[in-house]
Amino acid sequence: MAELARAAAMPRDAEEVFSEVTSAAVELIPGVDTAGILLITKGGRFESHAGTTDLPHELDELQHTLQEGPCMDAALDDPVVRTDDFRVESRWPAYSAEVVELGVLSGLSFRLYTHERTTGALNLFGFAPTVWDNDGQLTGTVLAAHAAAAISAHRHAGQLTSALLSRDRIGQAKGIIMERFDVDDVQAFDMMRRLSQESNTRLVDIARRVIETRGGS
Structure with a gap:
């Protein structure tokens, strides 16, 4: 976490920060087996970033197809969305049934950032049922803040470049x-x-x- 904090003070490419955030989530939060970042543009386009495996991208595509799921809820509505066991999850019945078939049994999503054009979420998944504790959620919130800062910095850099041009x-x-x-x-x-x-x-x-x-x- 200290390394990420020091890195945040340096000019960084957003994708590099995203990769560090998702890797840190798997390393630091018990129960997280894979992680990724979902961005949804104002036009409704889904963008998967920095998946530690191919699975987060597959889950993003699944939510896009079904138009339901925790990552979408976190990106669009709720600051934190947790599922301790998808086998008994009723909020997204179609999605939950599909992810259980893929071997994903728990999930934790954090809203990243919202501005006029883009919403986003840091999404963490576990292959076993997980009762997400406060420490894990706090760590996820901090990591999400790093990813959000990268989005903001990238947008501001683009605005500055446009202004100079x-x-x-x-x-x-x-x-x-x-x-x-x-x-x-x-x-x-x-x-x-x-x-x-x-x-x-x-x-x-x-x-x-x-x-x-x-x-x-």
């Missing part, structure tokens, strides 16, 4: 306008701003169009 495009377009119309940078930006307002078009899109007309009249 937009700034560069606007600067490039401003230079083209200055050269083409013999105006200073303030006048060039004002021309772009007015066109953006009059056409109800984002400034960065106006800049892109200006760049695309480079060499034109």
